Amino acid sequence: MRDVTCAADSGKVWRWGAVAVLVLAAALPSVQAKDEAGAYGKTLEKIYDLSPETLAKFQRFQEKQAQTPGEKGKGIYAATERWRGDELSLPTSKNPFTIVVKVSGVALADGDAGSRWQTGLQFDGPSPVSFLPELVHKGARAGQPVSMVGASKAVSFKEDRKAAPQLEFESSRNLRIDRVQVEVWSGIRKSTWLELLMSWSPVLTGVVFLGLVLWFRRR
Numbered sequence: 001m002r003d004v005t006c007a008a009d010s011g012k013v014w015r016w017g018a019v020a021v022l023v024l025a026a027a028l029p030s031v032q033a034k035d036e037a038g039a040y041g042k043t044l045e046k047i048y049d050l051s052p053e054t055l056a057k058f059q060r061f062q063e064k065q066a067q068t069p070g071e072k073g074k075g076i077y078a079a080t081e082r083w084r085g086d087e088l089s090l091p092t093s094k095n096p097f098t099i100v101v102k103v104s105g106v107a108l109a110d111g112d113a114g115s116r117w118q119t120g121l122q123f124d125g126p127s128p129v130s131f132l133p134e135l136v137h138k139g140a141r142a143g144q145p146v147s148m149v150g151a152s153k154a155v156s157f158k159e160d161r162k163a164a165p166q167l168e169f170e171s172s173r174n175l176r177i178d179r180v181q182v183e184v185w186s187g188i189r190k191s192t193w194l195e196l197l198m199s200w201s202p203v204l205t206g207v208v209f210l211g212l213v214l215w216f217r218r219r
Contacts, residue, residue, distance in 0.1 A: 040100050040151055042187025048085045048165065050180040057081055058169045058177060065171065072171070075131055080118060080168035085182060087164045090121070094186035096154035097121060099165055101132060102181040104147040107140035108174050115177065116170035119152050121184075123163040128155060146175070 061081035065072065073079065090097055099119045107113040114136035120129040130152035137146035165182050 040183070041096075041098050041154075041185025043094065043185065045088060045090075045094075045097075045184040045186050046085075048182040048184075050083060050167075050182070054083050055177055055180065058172075058180075061169060062172055074170075076129075078116075078118075078170045080170050083167045083169070083182075084122065085165040085167075087162050088184060089160070090157060090163055090186070091160045092157055095156040096186070096188070097156070098154045098185045099130070099152040099167075100183040100185060101135070101150045101152075101167065102147070102183070103135055103149075103177060103179070104145070105178040106176045107137070107142060107144045107146050108176060109142045111140065111174055113137045113140045113146050113173065113175040114148070115172040115175055117150065118168040118170060119182070120166050121155060121163040122166040123161050127163075127166075129166075129168075140174070 058081050065079065099121065101117055101119055103115055114134045116134050117132045118129055119132060120127055132150040132152065135148035135150045137148055140146050165184055167182055
């Protein structure tokens with residue numbers, strides 16, 4: 001009789017565990033399918049679409065750098081071409097602030113296409129700069145449209161400020177840049193689907209462990 005009861009309990013546990021996994025699996029695509037903007041912050045403060053004139057300046061800078069012999073500096077030692085956006089009011093109530101850089105263009109040849117940027121919020125006094133990892137589209141084909149996105153580290157202020165987003169073009173490779181957008185986001189970003197999954201992992205682990213215990217007791 002005990003074996004029958006344990007078997008029934010084990011079956012129930014496994015069924016409920018399976019239901020929990022299926023519910024979570026069904027929920028994850030809907031979470032991931034939501035506007036991915038939430039991955040960078042709570043509120044989109046402003047979008048800056050860089051002008052064709054600015055992109056032309058970046059191209060001329062790239063060509064000039066290519067003609068300069070010797071090893072190029074990197075990070076704080078890198079030569080850059082700067083763009084500065086309009087000033088924004090950034091109250092502490094909207095901390096933290098994140099800058100998102102979106103680059104799109106065309107691969108010039110087969111292979112990886114990428115670009116390097118520095119960004120930050122510029123205000124009176126020393127302003128922090130975020131060195132973005134190289135934005136790369138892997139394995140592009142010649143003539144293929146490509147796009148890439150990078151985000152700065154989130155910055156918080158101790159007092160209300162007025163600041164302007166700043167973007168510095170460092171270099172590009174195998175890429176014709178056709179469009180660059182700079183977004184300023186405020187607030188704490190939404191949790192990603194992976195983070196949501198990890199938050200459920202203790203519950204799922206407990207269900208599976210309990211099922212195993214009941215299964216071994218039944219044997």
